[in-house]
Amino acid sequence: MSDMRIHAEAEQERGLVRFGRFLRDNPVIPLIFFLILLVISHFYIVMPLRTGRTGALSAFWVNNLIKFAIPLAMLAACQVLTMLTAGIDLSAGIVATIAAFVCATLAPLIGVPGAVAIAIGCGVVVGLVNGFGVGVVRVHPLIMTLGTGLIATGCLQVYQRFVISTGTLVPEFLVWLGTGRTIGLPNGLFLFLPFALFILWLMRFTGFGRLLFALGSNEHAAKLSGVKSWQVFLALYALSGVIAALAGLLYLGMIRTPSLQLANPLLLPSVAAAVIGGTSIFGGRGSFAGAIVGALILRVIDTMLTLLQMPEGARIALFGLIILLVTALYVRITGSR
């Protein structure tokens, strides 16, 4: 009798472990179910609660959802890539803001191509500084990117004083990318689809991607196998800077008014999207596809909270709790860090 119970418990235990492993290997499948569940509850529970009638899934709603999820998913790519090596990029939001602001203020002075090039250049510079600090000096990525973010904010404020009178210009094609629609879908997808394919290809089929996984799983072993980690970190954080700058440019086209705080509020949701998408903050495990679904989930939650007239503070606190809860669950289920 007791023997059977032990056996059953062992079976159950094994089932749980297996389920955990399944989740770890395919985080996208349960996430998509969760997303669908959220969308359904949005229309059948939240909408009737506020407006008294059930909503209908419209093309316009989907379009809006995808449109605002794109810059979030791009910033989440920064977090996924850096988290693969057990890092994080907390300067991504500020880099995006800087790219947008620099582009909008330089465009009337030196033309659009030059402005875009300089904006992306800013991302590369911040990324290289991050990579130097993390890869060569070995500062913890969290502290390092926080520090460069602080310095970059100071630089932006000084820069703003020089261009305060020049006026701003948001390049035409960015507005087209940010706000236009083609057959019911946002034009941002023209940038995002190739970008997403590139990141997925980079992570899965290139040596660079494998190096990221190797460094995150066991840095010591990777080094013993001859990986020059500082070169990888330098390239990784520079890439993260470029991605953040691109996301900032796209966001500029969407919002159309540059400000000194433009993309900063996207930073926390981008970390949350990556964590929800099954990327481990401790390195070695992660998927960009999951992060994309994570970004969509966060957008749906956000629209729900807006509809429920939840105050800003509750929203920030909730995102923080989501990060903590999901990380704790992963530690519990997979039994590993």
Place this chain on the structure above:
Amino acid sequence: MNVVRKNAWVMGLVGLLAVLLIVTKLIQPSFGATGLESLARAALPFAFATAGMAIVVIVGGIDLSIASIMAVCGVTAAVLMQSMGAVPAVAITLALGGLMGAINGGLIVVTKVPDIVVTLAMLFVWEGVALLILESPGGSVAPGLRSLINGSLIPFVPNALLVILIAIALVWVPVKRSKLGLSIYAVGSDELAAFRSGVSVGWTKVAAYALAGVLAAMGGLSLIMLTGIGEPVPGPYLLASVAAVVLGGVMLGGGRGGLLGPIVAVFILRIIRTILTLANVDPNVTTIVEGVVMVAVVMLGAVLTYRGRRT
């Protein structure tokens, strides 16, 4: 040998501070008692944040949410003081800070998620809570409290400096002399060895984070004493406190260092700002220079830790 070296580091910092004070005096010959007073007042919130951070770093963790806890405590005190006296409001705020710190520590112990991730998440949670308590800057501060940090009772020793020293000593000296202090250092230097020697690792961590929370609450109180209103958006105290802790000779990773070094380091970092301001540098450029100095200090700390681990 170790004790000598540790003291040498603090002595070196004091020497550096003296040199910087002389430099300030050379740039601005009129720099005197009032200059010292404003320096000490500006250092108040930084000193408390740094002291709190130092305790959690000694126990082997890091508290990224310290600036957010300060914001929550600041707005809570500012709101409470509208309806009640200064003394109960301060007491409630200190208790609240301790509670928030204990929640941080408890979550770290219970979830087994590393400190850095838990406190990163709690950074946002507490920031949200601060916004929920007070959406825009407001509230009021008892005038008696505000006058506490003005002027100098003893010539050339600003009251703000006395407040820093007395408040931190009241929290830290009894702890350091007790069993808890020993446990904090033990857990920080080797968690497993501490556990095998019968130290309750979990409770020690919770206590350390709670102490940091109390100190952060003092930081929040000092913030509203400086400005007169509660401000829900956290200030730039996180990086500054980490930099001061590293400069103060507390190793990231735990087990070594005290609270005196980091507090001297706070004054060094503050006086750099004073010197730049006196030298007529643009305040925004000052922010950049300050950021670069802090990042450089943290880098230096990382290099030292890395070397120490290799040998």
